[in-house]
Each structure stands twice: as C-alpha cells, then as structure tokens.
Amino acid sequence: MLIDRLGPVLERLGLLAFGFRVYQWVGRLDPRVYFRNRPYRPSPDGIAMPPGRLLMAVAGSAEIAVYLDGGQLAARSIRDILQRNQIEMGDLRAILDFGCGCGRVLRFWKDLAGTELHGTDYNPELTTWCARHLSFARIGTNQLAPPTSYPASRFDLVYALSVFTHLPESAQMAWMSEFHRILRPGGLLLLSLHGAHYISRLNEPERRQFLAGDLVTRYDYSAGTNLCNVFHPEAYVRNRLSGDFEVVDFIPEGARGNPCQDAWLFRRRRVG
Template sequence: MRTRDLLRFVPGLSKLAHALTARERENRLLTEECWRLAGENHRLKARAGNRRPGHTEPGAAPPLPPEVLRLMVAGTGDADWFLTAGKLAADALAALLARNGVALGDCEAVLDFGCGCGRVLRHLTHLPAALHGCDSNPVGVEWCAEHLPTARFAVNALESALDYDAGSFDVAYAFSVLTHLPQPLQFHWMRELRRVLKPGGVLVLSLHGDALVGKLNRAERADYRAGRLVVRSGELAGTNHCAVFHPPAFVRGVLADGFEVLEHAREGAKGNPPQDAWVLRRK
C-alpha cells in the first residue's frame, strides 16, 4: 500500500490524502491534454503546408516525427540524437538477445512497450516478425500508425490490460518506460508483459542503475543501497518528470518475479545512456 493510501486511515490526514489523489488526477489530465494539443498542432501545420499528415508507403523511409513528439519521448527535440539513439537502442536490443540465444530475425512477433513515436521501432521494420507497438500517448501512437505501416499500434492507459492475447510475443522490450512509473504501476505492467509473452519469451528492459546514484540525495542513496526502489514525482507517472531508480537487488529479488534473469548489462542500454539493460526470460 502506498504512503498516500495509508494517510486515509490517519486521523486528520484523510483530507490530505484526498487532495493528493485529486492532484494526481489533475496532473494526468493535464498531460493527456498536452498530448492532444500536440497532435492537433501537428495536423494544423500539415494543413497549413497544403499537405496532410499522410501515410508512409511501405518500403519508404519514415519521416522524422515533429519536434514536440521527439521532445516528449526522448527529452530532447534534437533530430540527430533521435535517429542515432534509436538506432543504437535497436542494435543493442539485437545484441543483447543474441548473447542470450535469441535471434531477433527468427522471432514471429515483437512488442515495443512504450513505443512513443517509433524511436526504436522505425529501425526494426526490416524484420520479418509481426511488429507491434503500444503507448499511453495517443498522439505518438497516431503518428506511428500513419508513418510505420508495417507495424500495428495500440493505445493503452497508464494502468490497463494490453489488447493482446496471452502468449502473443517472442520478445517484448521496454526502453526507459519503467524509469517513469511508480512501484504499483511497475508491478502491474511486469505482470501484464509476462502475460503477453510466450512461455520462454524474453523481456528486455532499460533501467536507471548504479551509474546514476550520484544524482540521488542522501536519503535516496540510503534507500537505493538498501535495495529499495527510489521514486521521484510519482504523481507525474508516465512523464519524464517522474524518475525512478532501480537497485539491482530490487530487480532480481522483486521486479523480476516470474522471470529468470539472463543478463544484467551495466550501462548496456546504448540508446538510453547510461541506463542498465536487463534481459529476462518468462518462466
């Protein structure tokens, strides 16, 4: 149970708990409205330029997403970094899987969980696998559906079931996704990702690890070194303002429940420096 939930049972603090809940809801609604406005801005610019935000033909290189979308998913609107980091992440994914006996080119179905506006998935469209991406940002999903026609995309809520059958995917990856979700949502999505993976399927994560301990304050470092998850601004879940740090002991002993840890590559998430990469196999 979260501290905020416990406040409901403390005399005199229930009003504070309700106020915090209301503020979380306001923040989420504001984030969703920003996403909606970003999408509308993209469409208006397209119309002003006498073009529609049309579909990319199969086989053609996808265009760059608009700067506002790049900023949302990468923390920077820099076009070169968007392309370079996405390619590094895709190459790192293939290498991590290969080291653990999985050839990405032999997979039947792959899921990009938290696909954003296709930063990584755009570099995997040459694969024969059925590619899927999902995200809680409907504007990013809309852009992907228009411009990455060889993959299929879906919108999920911050806490919902994925719209996929159990055992659908050989591989799923979530790059810099759990790094922006508080603990209850992490547990929810780990269970859901396990559900949609095939038995023996592989999940690849990028997480904030030891390389970022220097960014923590004294109390946070103490929690981290004790193996406890460190969450900043959990009320802004799903945005870059929520930052989460994962001690390796927490990943192995708690987060990876139901999975076998195949590899922990420190700073191995090359498209998300200096995050760690974790390779997990569904039990």
C-alpha cells in the same frame, strides 16, 4: 542535471508541472535546434520525422540527430543483447515495443522480414503518429495501467526502453504481470532501467534508500511522463521486480541508445 536541483524548489512552490512544460517548450523552440535539424529534412531513412513536440515528450531533446542516432543504437543494442544470449531477432515471430513513443526504435525494424512488429503506448498523440507513419508495424494504445487487449502468449519478445524509469512501483508490478500473460512460455522481456550509474543524481536520503536495495521514485503523481523518475538497485530488480520471470542477463549501463541505463533480460518461465 538541472531538474535534480530545481525540481524540489519548483515542487515546493507548486510550479513543478508548469516548469516542466516550459522546459519542453523552450527545448523545441531553440533556434539552434532548428538549424541542426535542417539536414534531416527529408529524412535519410525515408520515414517521416516526428514533430519537435513529440521528440521532446519522448527523448527530452528536439534534435533529430539525437533521436535517430539513439534509436539506431538502441535497436542494435537489443540485437546484440539477444545475440550474446544465443537468440536471433529473425527467429522471433512477434515483438512488442512497449512504450514505443514516436517509434524511435521501431523505425529501425522496418526491414525485419518474417517478424510481426507491434508497438503500444499510453499517449494517443504518439501512437497516432506511429500508426500514420510506421505502416510496417501494428500500433495500439493502452491505458496507464494494464491490461492490454493482446491475447495471452501473443509475443516472443516484449521490450520496454526507458519506460519503467517513469512508472511508480505499483504500475511496474502490474505491467510485469501483464507482460507475463502476453508473452509465450519461454518468451523474453527486455527492460532498460536507471541503475547504479545514477547514484550521483540522488540526494542523500534517496542514495541511502537506493544503497539499501529499495526503489527510489520521484514525482510519482506524474506517472508515465519524463518528470516521474525511478531508480532501480540491482538487488531490487533481482529480488522483487523479476517476480515470476527468470533473470537471463544483466548488463550494467548496457542499454546503448538509452545512455547509461542498465539492460535486463528476463525469460518467462516455461511452467507457471
């Protein structure tokens, strides 16, 4: 990827954050994207489409087809991962989409009857859009670091797609404790993470670190944005990140809709 090659150069020049903003601008002003997006107005599912600025911030592309196809695939993937572990979405009373962005996945649950749907994100521009357009979900805004305002044991499932991929280790650990608090005993946590597929994107020292089972973090000072990138070796997730959770399932590159990310399903232990 371009950012892998250009990032270190821009960083040395003190221009990385500026370069990232330019990249986001260029992406949404590309005239080809404008024409490709035209067939999607009005939107096929009857829910408004987020503006290009929000699509770029969340998905790194302002193309509506990328956003919609990816969201639909990700929602299906969540359902399938649960099903292969004998869990039906419809049996869950309350679900939280953590780092919901502009509702890329949430919008595909609008017909899920009998399940309370919640979404939260630390970016108020994204949550304002969701609160306005996804009336079937309860939307909250959290801070970069926990806690949230949800009561203990509130959810049956928390999922966070491509969120820990942009948070440094200390923030991830703090959020794992918060998820533990807000999930009911036996509740489920689904994460998508950059795993072994991404080794080819790492430079030599990063690759060594990854292969030794250590987390690799780039640009941790941009925590929460897509500029900060984090790569999770399987051993790290099993031995460190999982903490008080039991690992229920691990599907390498199995987070469809979040291409090539690993899917991890955890369960909050019933005791402890």
